[in-house]
Amino acid sequence: MVTKKSTYVVGATADGYVINLHWGKRLTQLDDLNATVPLSDQSQNPPISYAMEELPAFGGLRYRDNVLKVDLPDGTRELNLLYSGAKSKDDTLLDIELSDGNRTDFKVTLHYELDTENDMIRRSYTVENGLKGRVNLDLALSAAWHPPTALDVDEKRELLTLAGEWNNEAQVQSTELKPGIAHTIQTPKGFTDHVSYPYFAIRQVPSEVNPGTEVYFGTLAWGGSWEITAHTNTYGYTRITGGMHHLDFGWTLEPGESFTTPVFIAGFTDEGLPGARRRLPRHARKYQQLSLQTQKNDSLYHPVLYNSWEAVTFDVTFDKQVALAEKAAPLGVELFVIDDGWFGDRNNDSAGLGDWYPNKEKFPNGLKPLADHVHDLGMQFGVWFEPESVNPNSNLYREHPDWVLYYDGVPRYEARNQLLLNLGLPEVQDYIYDHVSSIIEENDIDYIKWDMNRPYQGVTMHHYDRNPREAWVLIARGYQNLLAKLKKRFPNLWIESCASGGGRMDLSVLEHADQVWTSDNTRPDARLKIQYGASLFLPPRAMYGWVTESGDDNNVHIPLSFRFHTSFMGGLGIGANLNKYSDDDMKESTAWIALYKKLRPVIQNGDLDWLVPPSKVGEMIAVSQTTSKDQQEAVILAFRISSPFSAPMNPVRPRFLKDDVVYRVQIWLQDPHKVAEEYDMSGALLMHKGISLDGLNRAMFTSAVVYLKESYD
Numbered sequence: 118m119v120t121k122k123s124t125y126v127v128g129a130t131a132d133g134y135v136i137n138l139h140w141g142k143r144l145t146q147l148d149d150l151n152a153t154v155p156l157s158d159q160s161q162n163p164p165i166s167y168a169m170e171e172l173p174a175f176g177g178l179r180y181r182d183n184v185l186k187v188d189l190p191d192g193t194r195e196l197n198l199l200y201s202g203a204k205s206k207d208d209t210l211l212d213i214e215l216s217d218g219n220r221t222d223f224k225v226t227l228h229y230e231l232d233t234e235n236d237m238i239r240r241s242y243t244v245e246n247g248l249k250g251r252v253n254l255d256l257a258l259s260a261a262w263h264p265p266t267a268l269d270v271d272e273k274r275e276l277l278t279l280a281g282e283w284n285n286e287a288q289v290q291s292t293e294l295k296p297g298i299a300h301t302i303q304t305p306k307g308f309t310d311h312v313s314y315p316y317f318a319i320r321q322v323p324s325e326v327n328p329g330t331e332v333y334f335g336t337l338a339w340g341g342s343w344e345i346t347a348h349t350n351t352y353g354y355t356r357i358t359g360g361m362h363h364l365d366f367g368w369t370l371e372p373g374e375s376f377t378t379p380v381f382i383a384g385f386t387d388e389g390l391p392g393a394r395r396r397l398p399r400h401a402r403k404y405q406q407l408s409l410q411t412q413k414n415d416s417l418y419h420p421v422l423y424n425s426w427e428a429v430t431f432d433v434t435f436d437k438q439v440a441l442a443e444k445a446a447p448l449g450v451e452l453f454v455i456d457d458g459w460f461g462d463r464n465n466d467s468a469g470l471g472d473w474y475p476n477k478e479k480f481p482n483g484l485k486p487l488a489d490h491v492h493d494l495g496m497q498f499g500v501w502f503e504p505e506s507v508n509p510n511s512n513l514y515r516e517h518p519d520w521v522l523y524y525d526g527v528p529r530y531e532a533r534n535q536l537l538l539n540l541g542l543p544e545v546q547d548y549i550y551d552h553v554s555s556i557i558e559e560n561d562i563d564y565i566k567w568d569m570n571r572p573y574q575g576v577t578m579h580h581y582d583r584n585p586r587e588a589w590v591l592i593a594r595g596y597q598n599l600l601a602k603l604k605k606r607f608p609n610l611w612i613e614s615c616a617s618g619g620g621r622m623d624l625s626v627l628e629h630a631d632q633v634w635t636s637d638n639t640r641p642d643a644r645l646k647i648q649y650g651a652s653l654f655l656p657p658r659a660m661y662g663w664v665t666e667s668g669d670d671n672n673v674h675i676p677l678s679f680r681f682h683t684s685f686m687g688g689l690g691i692g693a694n695l696n697k698y699s700d701d702d703m704k705e706s707t708a709w710i711a712l713y714k715k716l717r718p719v720i721q722n723g724d725l726d727w728l729v730p731p732s733k734v735g736e737m738i739a740v741s742q743t744t745s746k747d748q749q750e751a752v753i754l755a756f757r758i759s760s761p762f763s764a765p766m767n768p769v770r771p772r773f774l775k776d777d778v779v780y781r782v783q784i785w786l787q788d789p790h791k792v793a794e795e796y797d798m799s800g801a802l803l804m805h806k807g808i809s810l811d812g813l814n815r816a817m818f819t820s821a822v823v824y825l826k827e828s829y830d
C-alpha cells in the first residue's frame with residue numbers, strides 16, 4: 118500500500134501469519150522485504166509474540182496486547198488466524214482474508230482504506246461466524262499498528278496524548294514511551310469524553326543517532342467507550358492497539374452473522390509534529406466532505422453565530438431572544454441560536470429534558486415567530502437539543518420510565534438531575550427522530566446543537582434475546598444513526614456536536630456533524646491551550662470559539678480584541694451578553710466580524726499550525742498560523758498572554774510560505790478599524806527574519822492579527 122509519502126507493506130509468512138513488513142518512508146522497491154517472524158532464542162519470548170501481526174488474536178503463544186478474543190461454540194477460546202486470500206478494489210481499498218487454522222469457517226476480513234494524499238490508513242475488520250454454533254466476541258479492538266523497532270535500545274521516544282476535564286479539554290500531554298509499561302488512554306463512560314481523547318502521536322526524541330523527524334500518529338472514529346494502548350519492550354518492539362473499550366463489551370454472533378469494528382486511523386510523516394498536525398485534520402475534513410452536503414463546497418463557510426447560553430443561561434423568552442437577535446444581526450452575525458431552556462418545564466436543569474415542545478410561558482405561540490423574526494433579520498435560526506437525555510421530572514419519563522438505561526434493583530443514578538435514554542431501542546430512536554425532525558420542519562430550523570451532559574450507567578438491554586452487553590455498541594451506533602437520518606432528511610442542516618463542551622470531539626462525529634463545541638470554557642487564555650490540543654485532529658472550521666465576558670473580574674480586563682483573535686482560529690461565535698455592550702463595543706465587534714469574514718476563506722479551509730505553542734508558561738506567548746493550501750495567503754494570530762518581565766517579544770517567524778513570493782503583510786492590533794502596519798516582504802525573508810510585533814511587547818492580553826497575501830504589485 119503506497120501513499121504520497123509512505124509505504125505500508127503486509128505479507129504472509131510461510132506458516133500463514135499475516136504480518137507488517139514495513140510502515141514508514143515510501144519505498145521504491147519491495148522485493149527485498151521478507152515475510153518472516155523474528156527469531157527469538159528465548160523460550161519465554163515466543164517469536165509469534167514479537168511478530169508484527171496485523172491482527173494479533175488471543176491464542177497460541179501470543180502474549181503481547183491482543184486485539185481480538187472470542188468464545189467459540191466448542192468451548193475453545195483461542196484463535197490461530199492465518200492468511201486465506203486478498204482482494205483489492207482499487208489502489209486505495211484492500212481486504213485481506215484470514216481464517217482460523219482449525220476451524221476455517223471462522224473468518225476475519227481485514228479492511229484497509231488509504232487516504233493517499235494525507236498518508237493515512239483507515240483500518241477495521243469484519244468477523245464472520247461460519248460455524249454451526251454461537252460465537253461470543255469478548256474483545257474486538259480495531260487494529261494493531263507497529264511503528265518500526267527503535268534504532269538502538271537507548272533511543273527515546275515520546276508519546277503525545279490529549280487529556281482533560283470539563284472546562285479543560287484537549288490538554289497536550291507528553292510522556293516517554295517506557296519499556297514494560299502499557300501506556301493506555303481510555304474512557305469507559307460510553308461516549309468520547311473529555312478525560313482523554315482517542316489520539317496518539319509517537320515521535321523520536323532527536324539524538325545523534327536519529328534526527329527525530331518521524332512521527333506515527335492516529336485516532337479512532339468511534340463515539341462510544343474506547344481505549345488505545347501503546348506498549349513497547351526493552352528491545353523497542355512497539356505495538357499500538359485500539360478500538361472499543363473491552364470493559365463490559367460483548368457481542369454475540371449467531372451462525373451466519375458478522376460484526377465489523379469501528380475504524381482506527383493512523384498515519385506516518387517524516388515532517389515532525391507539524392506534519393502530523395496537518396495530515397489528520399485534512400483527513401477528517403476529507404471524510405466530512407465525503408459524507409456531508411453542507412461540507413462539500415469549500416466556499417460555503419461556517420456562519421458566524423450568536424448563542425446566549427453564557428449570557429442568560431435558561432432565561433430565554435420570546436421577547437428577550439428577539440431583543441438579542443436584533444442586536445446580533447447588525448454586528449454581522451449569520452446564525453442566531455437559542456440554547457437550553459426553550460422547551461417543556463425547563464427553567465433550570467432539574468426538569469423538562471425529553472419534552473421537546475416549546476415552553477408555553479416563554480414562547481406562547483411556539484418557536485415559529487422567533488424563527489421568522491430571526492430569518493427576517495437576515496440570519497439563520499438554530500436550536501439546542503439534548504435528545505438522548507431525560508429529567509425524571511418530565512412528561513416523557515413519567516410516560517416511559519422503561520426507556521432509560523437501568524438495571525432492575527439498582528438505583529438509577531442521576532447526574533445533572535438527568536438519566537439517559539437507551540438509544541439502542543428502536544422506539545427511543547423513533548421518538549427522538551420524530552420530535553426533533555418535526556421541530557426542525559415546523560420552524561424552518563437551519564442548525565441544531567446536539568448536547569449530552571452525563572456519562573452512561575445501567576447500560577444493558579431488557580426483553581432482548583441477544584447478548585445484553587451489545588447495548589454499548591447499539592447506543593453508540595444509535596447516536597450516529599440518528600445524526601445520519603437527520604442529515605439525510607435535512608441535507609442543508611448544520612449540526613454542532615456538544616457534550617458538556619468538548620466531550621464529543623472525534624472523527625466519527627465529524628462524519629455526521631459539521632462542527633463541535635470545543636469547550637464551555639471561553640476564557641481566551643484557557644481557550645488557546647484547548648485549541649492547541651484540539652487542532653491536532655479537528656479541521657479548523659469545525660472548531661468553534663465564542664467571544665464572551667469570561668475571565669474579566671475586578672482586577673483583570675481582557676480586551677475585546679484579544680477575545681476576537683482567539684476565536685478567529687476556527688468557526689467564530691459570539692456568546693457575550695450584548696445587552697451589556699456599549700456602543701463602542703458594538704462598533705468594535707462589527708469591525709472584527711467583518712475582518713473575520715474577509716479572512717475566513719484562509720482560516721476555515723487552511724492548515725492550522727502553531728508557531729509558538731501556548732504551553733510555554735514562562736514566556737506566556739502563543740502564535741498560530743493558518744495557511745491556505747496554495748500558500749498564497751496566511752493568517753497569523755499572535756498572543757501575549759502575560760508580560761511579567763516586560764521583555765520584548767521576539768519576531769514571529771512564519772513557516773510554510775513560498776520563498777520567492779512577495780507577500781503583502783498587514784497587521785491589526787487592538788483596533789479593527791485601522792491597519793497598524795503594512796509592508797511587502799518576500800516569503801524567504803519573512804521566514805528567516807520574522808515579523809516584529811512591537812505592539813505586543815509590554816502589556817498583558819495583547820494580540821495581533823497578521824494577514825499575508827501574495828502581492829502582485
Ligand code: DGJ
Nearest residue numbers: 426456457615617618637
Ligand atoms: C452544556 C453545553 O456545553 C453548554 O454550551 C450549554 O449548551 C449547556 N449544556 C446547556 O445546558
